[in-house]
Amino acid sequence: MIDINPRAQQHSDIRQAIREICRAFDSTYWQSIEEKAGYPEKFVETLTQAGWLSVLIPETYGGGGASLTEASVILEEINRAGANSGACHAQMYIMGTLLRHGSDVQKQKYLPPIAAGNLRLQSFAVTEPTTGTDTTKTKTFAEKRGNRYIVNGQKVWISRVQHSDLMLLLARTTPIEQVTKKTEGLSVFLVDLRQNAGKGLTVRPIKNMVNHETNELFFDDFEIPADNLIGEEGKGFRYILDGMNAERILIAAECIGDGYWFIDKARHYATQRVVFDRPIGQNQGIQFPIARAYANIRAADLMRYEAAQLFEAHQPCGAEANMVKLLAADASWEAANVCLQTHGGYGFAVEYDVERKFRETRLYQVAPISTNLILSYIAEHVLGLPRSF
Ligand SMILES: Cc1cc2nc3c(=O)[nH]c(=O)nc-3n(C[C@H](O)[C@H](O)[C@H](O)COP(=O)(O)OP(=O)(O)OC[C@H]3O[C@@H](n4cnc5c(N)ncnc54)[C@H](O)[C@@H]3O)c2cc1C
Numbered sequence: 001m002i003d004i005n006p007r008a009q010q011h012s013d014i015r016q017a018i019r020e021i022c023r024a025f026d027s028t029y030w031q032s033i034e035e036k037a038g039y040p041e042k043f044v045e046t047l048t049q050a051g052w053l054s055v056l057i058p059e060t061y062g063g064g065g066a067s068l069t070e071a072s073v074i075l076e077e078i079n080r081a082g083a084n085s086g087a088c089h090a091q092m093y094i095m096g097t098l099l100r101h102g103s104d105v106q107k108q109k110y111l112p113p114i115a116a117g118n119l120r121l122q123s124f125a126v127t128e129p130t131t132g133t134d135t136t137k138t139k140t141f142a143e144k145r146g147n148r149y150i151v152n153g154q155k156v157w158i159s160r161v162q163h164s165d166l167m168l169l170l171a172r173t174t175p176i177e178q179v180t181k182k183t184e185g186l187s188v189f190l191v192d193l194r195q196n197a198g199k200g201l202t203v204r205p206i207k208n209m210v211n212h213e214t215n216e217l218f219f220d221d222f223e224i225p226a227d228n229l230i231g232e233e234g235k236g237f238r239y240i241l242d243g244m245n246a247e248r249i250l251i252a253a254e255c256i257g258d259g260y261w262f263i264d265k266a267r268h269y270a271t272q273r274v275v276f277d278r279p280i281g282q283n284q285g286i287q288f289p290i291a292r293a294y295a296n297i298r299a300a301d302l303m304r305y306e307a308a309q310l311f312e313a314h315q316p317c318g319a320e321a322n323m324v325k326l327l328a329a330d331a332s333w334e335a336a337n338v339c340l341q342t343h344g345g346y347g348f349a350v351e352y353d354v355e356r357k358f359r360e361t362r363l364y365q366v367a368p369i370s371t372n373l374i375l376s377y378i379a380e381h382v383l384g385l386p387r388s389f
Pocket of ligand 1: 123124125126127131132133134156157158159160208212214363366367368369370371372373376389
């Protein structure tokens with residue numbers, strides 16, 4: 001069968017290796033995990049042990065020393081194979097915060113075991129129930145007392161906490177009323193989840209539309225050693241923003257992988273399914289939406305490489321990273337709709353996987369950043385339109 005991704009020959013060693021792993025975790029595997037609302041532990045462990053989730057860690061710490069483009073190809077191929085990167089992608093997109101802003105001691109302590117697959121850094125706690133996207137209003141507060149910080153507050157939608165050893169936490173360390181700029185006074189901590197069960201951190205799972213392990217977190221005099229502060233106290237918002245361009249590009253690659261999966265699935269079904277004595281794909285009413293969705297995925301894919309190359313060259317890439325996330329999430333959602341429509345009633349049947357992927361790809365319009373917030377970034381920072389909030 002022809003590969004609809006014209007870049008399939010680029011990074012072909014990575015693509016082949018990921019496809020090989022994903023073959024062992026087929027449709028039946030994902031359906032059985034979803035049926036029991038379980039976590040794809042074996043899949044994540046296989047990727048971990050093969051070193052694919054620590055590729056962004058430099059080789060000096062035992063990691064793969066890969067580029068962001070290569071990392072994006074890994075996530076693309078996972079989603080392209082019908083699997084879901086959401087179970088394990090965070091280790092890639094939050095790694096930059098530890099790499100760029102962590103101390104040498106922190107990096108020596110944590111990076112080698114993460115690279116060896118003995119520790120997971122898969123959780124990132126930013127969102128709060130009462131502040132939502134307005135991150136600088138973060139209320140969770142970490143108060144320094146001697147060599148510890150005492151944390152009180154609440155987070156929501158914090159994913160993979162139950163399957164991660166470490167979590168990055170954003171908390172206020174100076175009250176908002178006492179800072180000159182609202183982006184100041186926020187700090188990032190590396191929380192060791194292993195030693196903290198029942199010690200002031202309560203984790204309450206949230207049932208949701210996709211089979212995604214995500215939780216409410218309640219901090220009640222929860223202690224973090226001062227050594228686990230990342231970088232300088234009060235500068236955490238900048239560290240988080242720094243990592244967001246990488247996050248946007250990697251998430252876009254997942255959308256692109258989904259898009260190719262939906263297009264492939266739709267064209268296959270359109271070729272096989274015979275109604276009115278001919279394949280439904282012979283009708284242009286079926287062909288055109290598939291072709292249009294494909295064109296949009298290809299356009300987003302091009303933008304992904306441009307954004308990743310700028311990032312790797314340490315050039316400003318906020319505009320491209322945001323735009324590719326927007327374009328890719330829209331294109332994958334369009335492809336999902338087209339794929340479901342092409343399948344008619346069978347699109348709703350669990351055994352075809354279309355309805356599962358449909359729900360999974362819908363999430364990218366909201367998390368980790370919602371579409372409106374990206375549009376407002378483009379309007380304000382790229383086009384110079386007046387600031388709206
Ligand atoms: C399954 C799942 C997993 C998640 N995992 C994590 C995680 O691991 N860690 C984490 O920190 N967070 C996580 N999130 C949270 C996610 O990042 C947020 O849901 C997302 O950023 C949107 O925030 P919100 O839900 O509070 O929406 P709100 O901020 O309440 O916004 C609601 C809607 O209003 C729109 N809106 C808000 N303000 C404006 C404005 N000024 N102009 C125009 N439109 C506006 C938004 O775009 C959005 O569509 C997850 C969410 C989900 C659903």
